[in-house]
Amino acid sequence: MDGRRHSVDIPISRALVALRRVRSLRDPSTNSLSKFSPLVDNLNWETNSNNGITLGFENKYKEGTDTGIDVAEAIYNSRRSSYSHEISGYIGDVGSGPFRNVRIEDSNRGQTGEDMLRGNKSMSERYCSNYRDTGLELAYVMPSSDYQEGAGSCNEPNEGSTQENKIDYNESNRARNFRKHPRSSKAAAGDVLSRVGSPCLSMGDALLGGSSRATSLYENDDADILDSGQCGCGITRYWSRTPRFRESSLRFGIEERPLLAGSGSDALLSGKRSCNHAHNEVILYSESPRSLSQKFRPKSFDELMGQNVVSKSLLTAIATGRITSFYLFHGPRGTGKTSASRIFAAALNCLSPEIEKPCGLCQECVSFFCGRSRDVKEVDALKLNKAQRIRAIIRNAENSPVSSRFKVFIVDECHLLQEDTWASFLNNLEGLSRHVVFIMITPDLHKLPRSAVSRSQRYHFPNIKEVDITRRLEKICVAEGFDFDQEALEFISAKSNGSLRDAEMMLEQLSMIGKKITMSLVYELMGVVSDDELLDLLHLALSSDTPETVKRARELMRSRIDPLQLISQLANLIMDILAGKCQEETSEVKRRIFRKYTSEAEMQQLSHALKILSETEKQLRMSKNQTTWLTVALLQLSSVGPSLDSGESRLCMKAADPKDGDFCSTSSTSESLKHLVACSCDSNESTKMAMQNKQQTLESIWRRAVGMCEPSSLKNFLQKRGKLVSVDLKQAGVAVAELGFHRPKYISKAEKSWKVIAGALQHVLGRNVEIRIHLMVSSSPKDKTKWKRPSFSLFGCSRRMCYGSKSTPECVSEPSDNSDFTSGKAASRDKHIETCSSDCGSHVSHTCCNGKEIIRAIRNRDGNALSIAVTTPNRFTDEMSKGHQSKCDHLRDGINYGCQDLTAPDPEKQPGCFPRTVKLRKSNASEMIFLEKHAENSLSMSVPCTKSSDIYFHASDPVIVSCSRSDISRNCCRNDVLAS
Ligand SMILES: Nc1ncnc2c1ncn2[C@@H]1O[C@H](COP(=O)(O)OP(=O)(O)OP(=O)(O)O)[C@@H](O)[C@H]1O
Ligand SMILES: [Zn+2]
DSSP: OOSOOOOOOOOHHHHHHHHHHHHTOOOTTTOOSTTTHHHHHTEEEEEOTTSOEEEEEOTTOOTTOOHHHHHHHHHHHHHHTTOSSOOOOOOOOTTTOSOOOOOOOOOSOOOOHHHHHOTTSOHHHIIIIIIHHHOOSOOOOOOOHHHHHTOOOTTOOOGGGOOOEEEEEOOHHHHHHHHHOGGGGTTTTTOOOOOTTSHHHHHHHHHHTTTSOOOOOOOOTTOOOOOTTTSTTSOGGGBSSOOOOOGGGGGGOGGGSOSOSSOSHHHHHHTOOOHHHHTGGGOOSOOOOSSHHHHTOOOSGGGSTTOHHHHHHHHHHHHHTOOOSEEEEEOSTTSSHHHHHHHHHHHHHOOOSSSSOOOSOSHHHHHHHTTOOSSEEEEEHHHHTSHHHHHHHHHHHTSOOSSSSOEEEEEETGGGSOHHHHHHHHHHHTTOOTTEEEEEEESOGGGSOHHHHHTSEEEEOOOOOHHHHHHHHHHHHHHHTOEEOHHHHHHHHHHTTTOHHHHHHHHHHHHHHOSEEOHHHHHHHHTOOOHHHHHHHHHHHHTTOHHHHHHHHHHHHHTTOOHHHHHHHHHHHHHHHHTTOOOTTOOHHHHHHHHHOOSHHHHHHHHHHHHHHHHHHHHHHHOSOHHHHHHHHHHHHGGGSGGGOSGGGOEEOOOSSGGGTOSOTTOOHHHHHHTOOOEEOOGGGOOHHHHHHHHHHHHHHHHHHHHHOSSHHHHHHHHHHOEEEEEEOOSTTEEEEEEEESSHHHHHHHHHTHHHHHHHHHHHHTSEEEEEEEEOOOSOTTOGGGOOOOSSOSBEEEEEEOTTSSOOTTTTOSOSSOOOTTTOOOOOHHHHHHHHHHHHHHHOOSSOBTTBEEEEEEEOTTSSSEEEEEEOOTTHHHHHHTTOOOOOHHHHTTOOOOOGGGGSOOTTSOTTOOOSEEEOOOSSOOOOOEEEEEETTEEEEEOOOOOSSEEEEEOSSOOOEEOOOOOSSGGGOOOGGGOO
16 A cells, blocks of 8 residues: 555446445355345445446435444455455444445555444544545545535534435545535535426425525436436436435425425415425525526416416316326427426326315425425436437336326427437337326427327417516516516516516516616617607608608617617517507507508508518628618618609619719728618609719719629620619619610620629629619610610519629629620520529529529520529528528429410400410429519519429510519519519
């Protein structure tokens, strides 16, 4: 022996060998095994986080026996008989208590067996005197309540709280730590960790009213290997957050002390009932609740707010004895599923003859709520995923309950169970004995296998009504002594989306900020705008009061309001108005709003505003300059009213001084915006001067954009043949630029280089750009000044480029194909398709409407027909946000959809008219593509929701089609660009 303390990790196998050796201990007097075998038979194996192993003795060795000595002797003797490990033990005061702990540690240092046998010394003496200095391996430790808590004083052994006898193989660190810092060595000692989520603790918490100490009898989570035969149902090893039973606490006759003197939240909230107040010595593990929601977790069905149907149904099941083996609780988060599962578990085993269960008074209830029930287990879904574990659980479920009627297994977040686990579980479900109940909990029912769902008793936990949440918050405020405004609580309820936990957490936060929970505090904390301010802003925005709108928006933004939050609030407000959702509890302010907007025209205006806001919201998520874009969106709200919703409503761009070229290449969004003022092009403003200005502005933009295009052949081509007809700012965050060319072949060329053009325009305008290319009619193509807006377009296409995407003018300076821009040679349709296939992935927009975007519009060979490729994958949003390519493979497959009907006259209309709606024939899909007639020679197209495949179709005959963005809803189609 080198005199040094030397502890090492002992692998489980070694520990088992050690156990065998303990088993082989012989009675020193008789040299027989019999004396120790019962003791060893009651060992519990426990591991802790440090991979130490604890051998815990079951509580069979009661008063009067001298087992502690025996154990110590045994160990001592065993050591003498060539035990390679050194033993250090904590042994309870054998004279005063029946329980003791024996710790065996791997150490090379000898002696101390004798010390261990000096069992009458108090733990404190041993602990403090021997261990501190000498690193004595063997000592008596009186496991007092303090020891259990790790907060103990050495000098006050508490015999009453001695829990169990233990032989613990631990690594040296923990052993040392324990000696030096008993408080911090809880884990090492296999003691209780935080159990705030457990039924026991939460119960204790609530009962203790937060100020007093709660009882927790749980051991640490990490225990993974336990002798399954030793702990009641024998499956403790599989639990996470499983109460590890400490037998001794039963000694205090807790059952005489009601934990729940009755049911009902009032009593609980008042925190009056606490068995532990009067019996502080029993409180082994003090722990204050960490949050209000822990503290006020419901303990009876009465307290479960807003889930009356579930409560009633479960209670009836218990009363009538119709208990099945598999329950599934599902519903949104924070609605009481976990709480209900625990209440149900307690109620199942409650001994009270009353219908209202759990009573909280009977032995079973007391045991459960103190966390000592060995028949109710919460299982970690993830841990259950190991095949042998679920099998072991099922196997062990067959053992009879230790003391209760039912063995209840609660599996929270059961959607995390893997298929195999489900399969094992379901396969064995039929064979489960009648005393076994599984309660699975999930917020995502759709993630579970159908077979599981269909075989369960399902209980849905809906969102909790605002009134119920408010009521609960009131009670908590009263119980906690918070001063509050009723209005503030109502607002919190409204904002918590039916989750009581969210509401409670919000309340808790607020209670920490101010003395009184008021509306202004709520606004401040949440970064939301009050109804009054919101109304004001909406009103200003809708009434075209630009300076005031900008001013107010800035004010709000300055006061910490999150632009996204503001948008969402505005959208909610508008939706409420549109839905006429004026409920009784609606505030007076809201009622005023509802009264204000009643006419059909106003409703239409609001729905347009809603649309703009929804698009802006998407835009904001990607923008760094949210404040600016929000302001722009607000300014647009007024411009889309029903009276303005026509071709005329398009906004034109006006430069402060177009000749200055203020559409400068700074490309900074905000910079450019300074020079852009959106104005309605109503007839009043269409003065000659205004038109001139507009024309000059557009030319200026075009000049600059073209100047940025590469190669020079393209530049020359665009300068000569192209023209910027208009820039439309109507869509939030996106400028729609119309380009005009006077010959189809020019369109074809320009279209091939759309990315370069769009990139350049984007750079100049400082915002996302969607380009639409049209055929122009002019009296003299060479004389650009005489170009005028065509009465119709023969061809149109639409592309969009995202600002800040990779396709900046620089990076797309090379055209995407090798076409010669001046040759005028039209590419074949196949070529177009090919081009499209390679193109479409890279230019897709992040800001498309409802995830739909037409990405390709190509003339066919003769220049008169269209080939339009549409990308409408359902996965659009996800893919686009990741910048992935959209699926274009189908295009290569040559899925063509003939469109013979396009020019066919509508039989129901006058001969010669285009049909109002044309179905495009498609090869495989059931979706229909609708073409709507806009004008004599113009059709717009809209694609209803399609499958996650690309659609490619072409018109076989000369046809005038404006292809534009499309939405799921045909009503949303925005194809007004070409409407003449
Ligand atoms: N119906 C309810 N009645 C009373 N309190 C509730 C209710 N629902 C939630 N709470 C409060 O929210 C806390 C969390 O509830 P619980 O864990 O039961 O919700 P859950 O539905 O299981 O949530 P999750 O799905 O996130 O686990 C509780 O401690 C309680 O304070
Ligand atoms: Zn009971």
